[in-house]
Amino acid sequence: MSDRLLGYMYLALAMILVGSTVVASKMIGDGLPVFTATALRFAIALPCFLFLMRVTGTRLPRLDRRDWVLLILQAGAGSVGYTSLLITGMQMTSAADAAVIIGSLPIVSAAIAIVVLRERPQASLLLAVLLAGAGVLSIAAKAGGGDQHSLTGNALIFAAIICEALFILLNKRLKTAIAPLALSTIMTGLGLALSLIPALLEMPWTLTIDSHAIWATVYYALLPTVAGFLLWYAGAAKVSGSEAALFTALAPVSAVMLAVLVLGELVSSSQLIGIACVLLAIGGMAVLGKRGADNAKEKIS
Template structure:
């Protein structure tokens, strides 16, 4: 197996694990409050990342006050904000809807860069934004359709995607380069600190914490969080950044398939249209990046 093919396999597996977080969050939402679940996730993942740093002899970066402020904001938005909003949204809406919406992350990140950083959009980027918007609208507004489809729930999922997009934006603002493993360790540690405060005011025992929810958090912490990180960077080291970006399209597909297979959720015509639009948008962004690299 060539180095490039190995990269493709690792990236695919990483995005399959990302898709599985939707199912884990759906199970968690039934038996655990969002901040308690988030704090528990990071409490489990943090020591694992510390062990990995020690094993790989990864050092801590020297950061100034501005960098620490940006990291805390990143942890609040991308780590805590994303997880809590995803869990809260999945209390109200289906995992299939959520799977389609999280697939818009690359497009949302591009839109945030245009709006906040003032980046000049390529025409393909604008087309991708329109396609992704059409995909979200197709599943968000379905008057008269039965099933677990909540406009509020879908809005919370989309808010989670925006939080993750802000995480990417804030990462671009960091002046000091931070090794990926060190950054992930910092995000889990700071995420634990941020989530622990509101978690104190939640009452997990009062809502009846289930064993399924507990084990779903453990799975989320170990497999997608740590395992997904290792697979993604192992794959990204073997292919170009533009090629790696194409594989983000695997996450919404795997999330929808997991929802159908594991949760027995039906797939409607609107959801099929939505995921098709999102996939076209993500693939378009990736192909645009590849074209840009080849023209340089």
């Protein structure tokens, strides 16, 4: 098997695991308080990341106060905020709706970069943002309440995506470059610290805990969080950045397929339209971005 094909396989598996967090979050929210589940996820994942750092010889960088403040904000948004909002939102809406919204993450990140960082967008990026927006609106128009199509639930999922997008943008503001494994370890540790007190306030020891929710949390911590990290960076090392970006489109597809197979959900036409718009947006952005990079290389040469 060639290195590139192996890289494709690693990236595909990583994104399938990312998509599975939608189903896992649905199961977790049915049996665990949200911050208890969030803290438990990080408590399970942290020793794994620390072990990986020891095995690989990765060390934590020396950071100044400004970078630590940014890291705490990143953990609050991308670790605790994303996980807690996702689990809460999944109790109100369908996994298929959530898949469409989560799939728009690369586009939402690009849109926030335009507004916050004042980056100058290309026409292809604006088109991608519009397509992804159309995809999200296609399900929002059907969200009239109830367990399957909740406007509130979808809003919470979208808030989770904004938190994750802010995580990505805050990372660009760090003055010190941090290795991916070290950054994941720091985020997991800070996420545990930030979610621990809210988790204790939920007094989970006084509640009846569903064992399925516990196992879903263990799965979330070990596979999408730890194994997903290893697979993504192993795959990204073997292919180009634009090729890796294309594989993010597998996350919403995986979420929808697992929603049907595991949760027994039915996928509506509006959800299929939404997924199609998001996939076209991600694919178009990656392909046109690669073409633009190739043209730039030709001009330089």
